[in-house]
Amino acid sequence: MKDFFLSIIIPAYNEEEVLNQTIERLTAVMEREEYxxxxxFVNDGSKDATLRLLEEASAxxxxxxxLSFSRNFGHQAAVSAGxxxxxxxxVVIIDADLQDPPEVxxxxxxxxxxxxxVVYGKRKSRDGESFFKTFTAKAFYRVxxxxxxxxxxxxxxxxxxxxxxxxxxxxxxxEKNRFLRGLVSWIGFRQVPCEFSRDARAAGETKxxxxxxxxxAIDGILSFSSAPLRLMAKFGFLIVFIxxxxxxxTIVSLCLGSTAAGWASLMTVITFFGGTNFVxxxxxxxxxxxxxxxxxxxPNYIVDKRGNxxxx
Ligand code: UDP
Ligand code: MG
Numbered sequence: 001m002k003d004f005f006l007s008i009i010i011p012a013y014n015e016e017e018v019l020n021q022t023i024e025r026l027t028a029v030m031e032r033e034e035y036x037x038x039x040x041f042v043n044d045g046s047k048d049a050t051l052r053l054l055e056e057a058s059a060x061x062x063x064x065x066x067l068s069f070s071r072n073f074g075h076q077a078a079v080s081a082g083x084x085x086x087x088x089x090x091v092v093i094i095d096a097d098l099q100d101p102p103e104v105x106x107x108x109x110x111x112x113x114x115x116x117x118v119v120y121g122k123r124k125s126r127d128g129e130s131f132f133k134t135f136t137a138k139a140f141y142r143v144x145x146x147x148x149x150x151x152x153x154x155x156x157x158x159x160x161x162x163x164x165x166x167x168x169x170x171x172x173x174x175e176k177n178r179f180l181r182g183l184v185s186w187i188g189f190r191q192v193p194c195e196f197s198r199d200a201r202a203a204g205e206t207k208x209x210x211x212x213x214x215x216x217a218i219d220g221i222l223s224f225s226s227a228p229l230r231l232m233a234k235f236g237f238l239i240v241f242i243x244x245x246x247x248x249x250t251i252v253s254l255c256l257g258s259t260a261a262g263w264a265s266l267m268t269v270i271t272f273f274g275g276t277n278f279v280x281x282x283x284x285x286x287x288x289x290x291x292x293x294x295x296x297x298x299p300n301y302i303v304d305k306r307g308n309x310x311x312x
Contacts, residue, residue: 006030006037006109007088011078012054012096013044017203019053022096023064029102030063033109039064041096042082045072051305058307065308069301074212076178076219077301079158083167085309092161093180097201100159104196108161117166117189120181121159123198140217148224150186153193157181163189176293176300179220186224222286229287232280239273 008026012019023039030037043051043066054066067081079093090112094100100121108119141154158180162170169187170180185191208216221228 002033002035004036004089005087006035007082007086007091008037008039008105009042009079009082009086009091009093010039010096011042011044011075011082011093012046012050013072013075013078013207014046014048014050015096015204015207016046016049016053018097018201019050020057021203022098022102023057025098026094026102027061029105033106035109037063038086038088040082040086041066042078043068044074044078045069055307062308066306067303068305068307070304071302073301074215075158075208076180076216079180080170080178081301081303083162083170085306086167088167089164090161091164091167093158095157095159097204099199099201100157101196101199104159104194105161108194111192111194112161112163115190116192117163118184118187118191119161119194120153120156120184120191122153122193122195123155123157124195125197129198129200136213140220144182144220144224147221147227148182150182150224152182152185152220152224153191156193157198159196160184161194165189174294175223176298177219177223177290178300179216179223182220182224218286222290226287228283232283235276236280239276 008030010022010026015022026039030039041054041064043054045068051066051068054064054068058064058066065085067085069078069081082093083091090109092105092108094102094105104121108121111119138155141152145152145154160181162184166184166187166189170183173183175183
C-alpha cells in the first residue's frame with residue numbers, strides 16, 4: 001500500500017449506461033497501483049437508475065461513496081461538492097463517461113509525487129466528438145485567455161489532480177457560478193500538464209447540452225474577465241466619434257446647400273444603435289445578476305443522500 005490517500009471525484013448525471021463500467025475500470029487501476037483510495041460519486045439529480053446503481057455499488061464496497069443532489073445543479077456544482085466532501089491527500093476529478101481514461105491517473109500521481117500541486121489533463125486529441133464541439137471548445141479557450149488576466153491552459157477540461165492544499169483553497173472560495181478550471185489556474189501553485197488522448201464516450205450521450213455549454217462559456221468569461229464591459233465602453237466612444245463626424249458632415253452639407261437625403265440609412269443607424277444599446281444593457285445585467293447571486297448567498301448545491309461516509 002502507498003502511504004497517501006487518493007480521492008477520486010466522479011460527477012454523474014444520467015450515467016446508468018456506463019456507470020458500472022466506470023466503477024470497474026477505476027477500481028482496476030486503483031487495485032493495480034495499490035492505492036489507498038475512495039471513489040466519490042456525485043449524483044447530480046439523475047433521472048435514471050444512476051442513484052440505484054451507486055447505492056448497490058457502495059453497499060458492496062465501502063471505498064465507493066456517493067453524494068446525491070436534490071436536483072440537477074450542474075457539473076461544476078457536482079465537482080465542487082466532491083471537493084468539499086473528500087479527504088484525500090490528492091484529489092482526482094474525472095468524468096463518469098470514461099472519456100478521461102482512468103489509466104492516466106497513475107501518471108498524474110507520479111507528477112504529483114514529484115512535487116507538483118496541480119496536474120491538469122491536456123487533451124492531445126478528442127475522439128468521437130463532432131468537429132463543431134472541438135472547434136467551439138478551441139475557440140472558447142483562446143477567446144477566454146485573450147480576455148482574462150489568468151492564463152487558463154488551452155485544451156484542458158476538469159480532468160486533473162489537485163493537491164490537498166489546492167482543494168482546501170477551493171473549498172474556502174465562496175464564489176457562485178463556478179468555473180473550476182479557471183479558479184484552479186487563478187489559485188496558482190505548481191501546475192503541470194499531463195497529456196492524454198480523450199476517448200469517445202463509452203456509452204450514452206453527452207449530458208452537456210448546447211445550453212449547458214453556452215452557460216459554462218458565459219460563466220467562464222464573466223467570472224474571469226470584465227473585458228466585455230470595457231469593450232462596450234470603447235465601442236461607445238467609437239460611436240461618439242462617428243456621430244461627431246456625421247454631425248460635422250451634416251452641417252457642412254447644409255451650408256453648401258445640399259441636403260443629405262435618406263430614410264433607409266437613417267433607419268439602419270437607429271436600429272443598429274438600438275441593438276447595441278440592448279447588448280450593452282444585457283451585458284451589464286449579466287454582471288449585476290452575478291452580484292445578486294453572490295448577495296443571496298444560496299449554496300451551490302443541496303445534498304439529499306450520502307452513502308458510505310464515516311461520520312454518518
Ligand atoms: N454532468 C453532471 N451534471 C450535468 C451535466 C454533466 O454531473 O448537468 C457530468 C456527466 O455525468 C459527466 C461529466 O459531467 O460525468 C461530463 O459530462 P459529459 O460527458 O456529458 O460532457 P462532454 O464530455 O460531452 O463535454
Ligand atoms: Mg463526456
